[in-house]
Amino acid sequence: MDSVKEVFSFSREFPFIVAHGYGSNDPVPMLHWHDCLELNLVKGGSGVNVIGSDSYSLVQGEIYVINNNERHYAFRNSYLDLLVIIFDPVLVWQCGAFDYEYLRPFFERKISFCNRIQPDNVFAREIGALMEEIEKEDREKSPGYRLVIKALLMKVLALLYRHFKLEGQIEDEVQEKLREFNRIKDAVSYIDLNFMHDINLDEVAQMSFMTRTYFSTFFKKVMKVNLTEYVLSLRINYAARLLKQTSMSVTEICDRCGFSSLSYFNRTFKKATTLSPSEYRKSTGL
Structure with missing residues (x-):
């Protein structure tokens, strides 16, 4: 059919x-x-x-x-x-x-x-x-x-x-996934609170009692994205929220979210949302 x-x-x-x-x-x-x-x-x-x-x-x-x-x-x-x-x-x-x-x-x-x-x-x-x-x-x-x-x-x-x-209709293997997540839970919580700052790979790996190489591999396995992609997604989401809910300038939002430069912010934001930060703000009616 x-x-x-x-x-x-x-x-x-x-x-x-x-x-x-x-x-x-x-x-x-x-x-x-x-x-x-x-x-x-x-x-x-x-x-x-x-x-x-x-x-x-x-x-x-x-x-x-x-x-x-x-x-x-x-x-x-x-x-x-x-x-x-x-x-x-x-x-x-x-x-x-x-x-x-x-x-x-x-x-x-x-x-x-x-x-x-x-x-x-x-x-x-x-x-x-x-x-x-x-x-x-x-x-x-x-x-x-x-x-x-x-x-x-x-x-x-x-x-x-x-x-x-x-009803027993959900896969039991998810319990293993949750156990895996618990191994990096402290590191993820730290990243969620500090994504607007530079994230030190060695530091977050130590929180999970792993080497930096193993942490990177394990993080991607559990979160389905690598550490850089995860941090970037948090920054993009936060930037979108600030663009919708505040009158901060695009430059101020760029700095607040931890982007290294305005050009990089504009480029990555547009790649993620198909709109530049300014266009995104206009689309929300602000």
């Missing part, structure tokens, strides 16, 4: 969408996929949810969990109403291992993993109620609604983790 990539236009500062989906009755279904993560709540009607090689008969109250690699398609009978939440993982995960726990049901799955949580499950009822509350916040847009939406989403993800953990 053919598939097509779906692209969403997220808000830059809040990559999140909540909407209703009504399925399709196309006799030749087209599976789609996207770079973001997706949750479905069956609000009413009936049909079939095709996710990868599995097909599920849609029943009111069900929850579906769909990751960024899974081809999927919702087929309706006479009527179908899905409450759909779509978000970029960056909304939740800021490189730390603890944040990653929220996303494990999307990425760390056993072969027996089931995308569906049935409506008689206590977690389905609680998660469904939270998703409806998220929709209400997004619709009413009261002051601070994005703060509330993110808080509610984090609870949804925590409950998903609890459900799939209790």
